[in-house]
Amino acid sequence: MNDRRLLLVHAHPDDESTATGATMARYVAEGASVSLVTCTSGELGEVIVDDLAHLRGEPDALGEHRRGEIRAALAEYGDVRHHWLGGPGRWRDSGMAGEAGNDADGSFAKADPAEVTRAMVEILRAERPQVVITYDEFGGYGHPDHIGAHRAVMTSIDPAADPDYAPELGEPWQVSKVYWTTLPRSILKQVEEAGVEGFEPYTVPDEELTAMVDGRDFHAIKNAALRHYRSQVNLDDGGFFAQLVARPEFAMEHYLLVRGERGPGSGTYDWESDLFAGLA
């Protein structure tokens, strides 16, 4: 199909590259329109390198720094249009589940759901994507901002298409397919080889997944983008994440279709290899 438009909705800077970077790179390379929504600037993140120690305990400064990191990271992909949900700094990082930031004024976890839906509908109507990607209802691993990003998408798909919902936000738009980014249960072998146990709850049985985007041709771009997130990830310490990122399989990104018609697939589980499969 011509004029393919993909929208990804993530919680913090770096999530888009970690979970879906090869997918973004592939569709940009294939000439699709790719846009990204990031819900917070990651103000409460840790700072893992000492040369950025001045950012520790400085949420505003860390947020500004991470906005710079994602600008540099997205440039590695080429033409990706980037939106901050509600505008830069509208909603702030909530911290990990159970932390004080969850209740802080201005945190994404405390956002008015109606305002979040409105902000998401405005972007959906502006970008008019056929395909939207976000997290599952657990946010992948339970982070409140990831759960919030999931809810932002799942509460806006129908209003975006409803002519009676906020007509001032633009012409109605019906998204055709919604996918949740997931980790296949089969990844456990790699994870356990890297010395990490207890990862199973964050995975989905391979037979329950519906699509896999093979982005191995774009593994280098995904890694180049991740290298811009020095405050968050270290790809050179030989640790679990660095080992995972180095493997070409890390660029094979898996999805579960939750809205729309499943297109033709192939292989053991009849997975779609193209998220636009089945669309006219």
Ligand SMILES: CC(=O)N[C@H]1[C@@H](O[C@@H]2[C@H](O)[C@H](O)[C@@H](O)[C@H](O)[C@H]2O)O[C@H](CO)[C@@H](O)[C@@H]1O
């Ligand atoms: C990948 C992701 O969503 N990262 C979030 C997460 O970061 C974790 C947090 O800093 C935790 O304290 C660390 O132990 C853990 O290693 C980090 O992955 O939560 C942050 C705060 O909400 C967020 O800024 C970061 O992007």
Ligand SMILES: [Zn+2]
């Ligand atoms: Zn995140």
